[in-house]
Structures are given as structure tokens and as C-alpha cells.
Amino acid sequence: MSHTAHIRSHRKPRRSTPKISVRAGVAGGVLSTLAVAGAAGAANAAEPVTQTVELPTLTADLATQVAQSADATQQAAANYELQAERDAAAAKAAKQAKSDLADAKKKAEATKKAEAARRAAAERAASRSAERATLSASASASTGTSTSTSTATGSAAAVIAFVKAQIGDAYVSGGTGPNSWDCSGLVQAAFKQVGVSLPRVSQDQSTAGTQVSLSNLQPGDILYWGGAGSAYHVGVYVGDGMFVGAQNPSTGVVEKPLSYDPPTGAVRVL
Missing domain, CATH: 3.90.1720.10 (endopeptidase domain like (from Nostoc punctiforme))
Structure with a gap:
């Protein structure tokens, strides 16, 4: 028996064909999976365009709502301002009416006093005229003066x-x-x-x-x-x-x- 009979050969054993086929199949499957994944990724990359189409519509609605709210606020402010002006005008008119009434009362009182003074003056004048007539008659009697009514010519x-x-x-x-x-x-x-x-x-x-x-x-x-x-x-x-x-x-x-x-x-x- 040879002394090298128990030493294993250093040659690599041959691989069988079935294993290579399996490996090739696995590689093909992986590549197929990658291809499908790539296609899916490409499809998924196109989907955001479809999802953002509705965003302008949402933004326009929101702008419209904001504008309407601003208009409503402005209208409310205008209404408050108008009401304030009306209230101020009413207060001014009431104050002026009160002042006019006071002036009218003063004028009426002054007119009343003036009329009373005029009547009193007329009464005094009439009294003086009567007194003078009496004095004239007395003077004529005491001094012998004549009150001739003959018209001068x-x-x-x-x-x-x-x-x-x-x-x-x-x-x-x-x-x-x-x-x-x-x-x-x-x-x-x-x-x-x-x-x-x-x-x-x-x-x-x-x-x-x-x-x-x-x-x-x-x-x-x-x-x-x-x-x-x-x-x-x-x-x-x-x-x-x-x-x-x-x-x-x-x-x-x-x-x-x-x-x-x-x-x-x-x-x-x-």
C-alpha cells in the first residue's frame, strides 16, 4: 500500500450543474424583483403629481374665505362708524335744540319785560299829560293866562x-x-x-x-x-x-x- 494512499487530493471538487442553475435562477429572480421594484418606484415617483392637483383648489377656497371674512369685518367697522356718527349727530342736534329753546325762552321773557315797560311808560305818560293839563288849568286860573286856541295867521x-x-x-x-x-x-x-x-x-x-x-x-x-x-x-x-x-x-x-x-x-x- 502506498504511503500516500491516505492523503486527500488537493484538487477542488467539481461543482455539479444543478447548483449553477439554481444560482442562475436565484440571480434572475433577484433581478426580476429589482426590475419590479424599479418599476414600482417609477410609478410611485409619478403619483405626487396626481396628489398635488387639488392643492390650488384648497388654497383658492381658503383665500376666498379670508377675503370674505375681511369684507365682513370691514363692513362691520363701517356700520359701527356710521352708527357712531349718527349718535354724535343726534346728540349735537339735541344739544342745539336745548340751546335754541333756552334762547327762545330768554327772548320771550325779554319781549314780555319790554312790553310791560312800554305799557308802564305809556301809563306814566298819560298820567303826566293829565297832570300837566290840571296844572295848566290851575296856572291859568292863578296867573290869569289865556290858553287861546286861535290859529295864527x-x-x-x-x-x-x-x-x-x-x-x-x-x-x-x-x-x-x-x-x-x-x-x-x-x-x-x-x-x-x-x-x-x-x-x-x-x-x-x-x-x-x-x-x-x-x-x-x-x-x-x-x-x-x-x-x-x-x-x-x-x-x-x-x-x-x-x-x-x-x-x-x-x-x-x-x-x-x-x-x-x-x-x-x-x-x-x-
């Missing part, structure tokens, strides 16, 4: 018309017109209208004509206050118990009854 009428035209003019010491007078300046100017030249001062005018009784006065006579030749004031008798004269700085030229300031005497130059 000719030169006397012209003198009376002139002095009455100056009623309301101012009294100024030394004044001779045309808008301010003293007592003798007015009398001198009045008689100058009919061609009668009188002295300038009251003292001389009180003796310029014929002395007449106060119980026999005629329109156009010159009245004087004080003594004849020493008179301090003069005026013109205009009839009906009235005279016109430039009295003083407070009254100016006025027409008054004889009872207002009974004269001392009179002279007649016409």
Missing part, C-alpha cells in the same frame, strides 16, 4: 312855523343857529324871518314890544321869565297853552305847556 304863523322847525336842536349858550341856539338867539332869528329886528339878549327883548297880559296871549307873542328889562329867559307862545323855547343844555329846543314853567310876562311885537 300871517307873520305870527311864520314865526311859529320857524320855532317849531327847530325843535330838537341843541341848546348852546350864545348860539344863533342854524342847529344850536340859546333862548334869545332863537327868538331873534324867528322874528327876523318876518322882517322884525329884535335885540340880541333876553333883557332887551322883554321890553321890545307892547306889554300884554298873560290872560290875553296870542300866538306869536314873546314870553319872558324874570322882570321886564331884567328877564333871564324868553320863548314864543304858539297857542293852545303851549310855547317853544331853547330851554337848557339838557332839553335843547322843546315845545312845552305853560304849566311846565309859567312865564312872568309877555310882549307883542306883531
